Amino acid sequence: MTGQVTTVDGRIAGRRGQATRQKLLDCLGKMLASSPYRDVRVIDVARKAGTSPATFYQYFPDIEAAVLELAGDTLRDSDELTGLVENRAWTGRAGREAAEELVDGFLAFRRRHEAILRVIDLAAAEGDRRFVRIRSKVHGALVRPLAETVEAQGSRGRAEPEASPTAVAAALVTMLTAVAEQSKSLQSLGAKQSDTRPALALLVHLGVTGRKPGK
Template identity: 35%
Template sequence: MGVATPAQLVNQYGQKMGRKGQLTRQRIMSIALKMLGNSSYKDLTVSDLAAKAKVSNATFYVYFKDIEDVLFACVEAASLDMNAMFDILNETWTSENLKSQLEKFVDSFNTLWEKHRVELRIRNIEADQGNARFLNFRQLSTIELLNRFGEKLAELNPRLENPEYISMVIYTAMERLAALNQMGILGSNSISRRGLDDAIVELLYMALKK
């Protein structure tokens, strides 16, 4: 379920990594995320990152092949967390708690996106630009959840004609709105996040209620 982060045991030169090495690798990753939180993605250079992580350029290359490599490692790590969404879908949904479960689903999704906004933005930008590694990874990390979501819709309203497509449309909207939200775009014109979430819940509710 979801995609696991492989334990990284050797560095770029094939050496086994000890405790110290793993810490350094980790430090580089978190500094990278911090840097991407502020400035644009294009500005992230190896020199800059290495400097901010207090290691030499050469050390960077001990642990990563290039900038993309760090980013992918971050994205991989973040993806683990997304598995929490499955738990909600596996709970019991009844016509009584339908609305609140839908709200919970939407809220949890938003929360997770907020937590990993940087990684998920990177993942999408790269995948959208055709980067195969990220594209493939996104595919893998999304498809299971999407399937499970579609099943849930079918189960809740058996008369729904094409639940798997409805699930994808809604999921797409949720993700895109989460992404836009982070960029401070939504807040601009009197559009509230709350209202959008309600609209999603509403659309689903209309589709599922009997």
């Protein structure tokens, strides 16, 4: 969190106030990792942060506003997803490495932001347009550059133009997201994590280039 911080009534928060606000957000983030979103209460967040509900309400009108702040932080961090695709070579061994690093980077991002991404998906599925926009932007951080890469590969004759680049990119990101969200249930079906990673890298490479990765 950077820049000027204001309270709910418009006052500029000092250094101590900013620290208190950030502590409330940190505590909320930890609680979302272990409790269902709908079960988290202001009084519990305030108690965990060592302060009072009145202090919480100085900075956030409700839990949802604080969750949106955390979601905004996740959105800003999603810029790193773009870097997983830009300026990468997709031929030979370099292409295999690009696919593997994309998979590893995406799964690491999902693990790091697992709790808030789960809340974003839940609220978006319930039709909250604010969370729908955030989810679209998070996905777009990878879909857009990936679509450009798919299109570039097609223009070089390395991929069959059987589907639009954006559709291919969106399908790949949806696949990666689903695997990240359902890793435990997939393991119960016999899909070990050690086997899933190379399978995802293979599918990403095929989707981007239309070919199996080089050795």
